[in-house]
Amino acid sequence: MSPSKIVELSSSIATNTKLVDDYLSENGLPTPSFDASYPPDLPLPPHITQAKQTVLEAMDELEALLLGPMPKIFNDLVVRLTGQTSLHAIAKFKLANNVPFDSTITIPELAKTSGLDEGDCNRLISHALTNRLFVEEEPGVIKHSAMTSAIVNVPLFRDWIEETCENMWSSAPRIVSAMEKWPGSEEPNETAYNLARHTELPFFADISADKSGMRAKRFADSMSFFQANPTMRTSLIVDNYDWASHKVVVDVGGSQGDVALGLVKRFPEIKCVVQDLPEVIAGAPKDVERVEFQGYDFFTEQPVKDADVYLFRMIFHNWGDKYCIQILKNLIPALKNGTKLVINDHVVPEPGVLSPFNYRSVRAFDLVMKECFNAKERDINDWTALLKKADERFVIADVKRPEGSQLQIIEVNWEG
Known part of the structure; x- marks a missing residue:
């Protein structure tokens, strides 16, 4: 048997x-x-x-x-529905930061230091302890655990937790209501986030509307933490594509030029143009040899003509197909036969390739994109269909995932 x-x-x-x-x-x-x-x-x-x-x-x-x-x-x-409540509070009220590393603290002391009601603080810590956030030395007396120590010591980790709880976690319960209210919508202001925040502004416009600048900074810091993940490092795209055979690379939506800086350091013949919104590139490095920063909105026609490669790194997953097609169509006037598009983004595996345990995180990330942006993660069939809808002259030539990377490299030929 x-x-x-x-x-x-x-x-x-x-x-x-x-x-x-x-x-x-x-x-x-x-x-x-x-x-x-x-x-x-x-x-x-x-x-x-x-x-x-x-x-x-x-x-x-x-x-x-x-x-x-x-x-x-x-x-x-x-x-699990309430599982992150205490973690949210730890990040928002900086509870972990207010616990000393070399000793303990009582719940009343922590409540006072953090500006919390003592009863609320006790309730939150009692819940946190069940998730091994803090360690209870004796009743009402706590010290750090491995996880709360990481929240304090890992740069920007607390910001990422707070951002995730404030915007993503709070939006998640409204995704079904958003689907009911706006079935099939790809509009960035018809999302679960809009219902949760009671706003008609899209996600990025809403956080930018905060005059204190704190929400925009927290989001930027949380993305810096996210992209510091070894599976997201820019060297994976720099080292795993045939850049040496190209002269001019345009990084569309390239932020402050992390990829471009890696390219010009590695390949002495390459010139890079980094494009992003003016307020984004305002903080970019100045006077970098062979790197030009250019203010550009990718919903307008591409101004750099006849480059060899146009790079889109984690751009399309922020947008529904309708808007991705606009971005691609705005690129067409700049293209010549043989021009390459390099898309560095997620490619969702086919069902059954991953275990439910691993596939769950993939599908969860896709739902996050839906609830906040009405965007999506795409499998290879989705990518093929998207490019074809934009123009049949976009032809996928190669798809590969560098070892250790969560992003794949999709090479697209323009056969115009």
């Missing part, structure tokens, strides 16, 4: 956990811990990362099987 599924999963968990534990022990690395001294992230080689991933996938499936259908749904609706 073959073992049951739950026994099979538990065996996989035990086997792969031992692989991880043996590697850590053999290499003098710390074993996973909730202690505040544990590092915020621990890079591991691919084979150990895979073993860890196998454990997490099996745990996810085992939990769902052991809970059963109704308890699983109850857990998701009640427990």
Whole structure:
């Protein structure tokens, strides 16, 4: 008789956990811990990362099987629905920042320091402790855990948490209402975010309307944190495309030129033009050899004609198809036969390629794009259809994902 599924999963968990534990022990690395001294992230080689991933996938499936259908749904609706409340408060009220690293603090002291009602603070910390945010030394007395230590010590991490909770998490419950009110809409001001914030402004216009500048800064800082992820580093696009055979590269929506700066450093023959809105490039580096910064709105005709490559890095996923087609059509007058478009963006895997555990985060990110921007993440069929709708002369030549990258490189030929 073959073992049951739950026994099979538990065996996989035990086997792969031992692989991880043996590697850590053999290499003098710390074993996973909730202690505040544990590092915020621990890079591991691919084979150990895979073993860890196998454990997490099996745990996810085992939990769902052991809970059963109704308890699983109850857990998701009640427990996980409120699961981020205390984390939101920790970020917003800077609770972790107000806990000393070398000692403890009482709940009344933390409430006073953070400007919170003592009862509210006690309630939030009690919930946070169940998620291993802080450690309770004795009743009413807490100290840092590994996660709250990371919130304080990792640059911009707290900003990213607060931004995610304030805008993404608060919008998520309204996505169904937005779909009901504006079925099939691709308009950036007909979103769950608009319902949550009671605004008619699109996301970026709304955060820019804050005269204090705090919301725009928090968003910028949170994106800086997000893009500091090793799987998002600009070297992955710089090192994994044939830039050497090109002379002029236009980075459309290139912000303050991180990719361009990497390109001109690596390839001495390349000249780069970085385009973005004037207020974005205002803070860009000045007088960089072979890098030109140009104010440009990609909903207008492309002013740089006959470049060899037009790069779009994480641009199209912010927009619905209707607006992506406009961006692409505005590029056409600048193109010549053989011009390349390089799209550095997510490509959603086909269903069944990833485990539900991994695919869940892909689909969650797609819903975030919908709820805030009426945008989407695309699979390869979506990318092909989008380019064809813009103009059939856009032809995908190659798609590849560099090792260690969450973004893929889509090379598109203009066959005009």
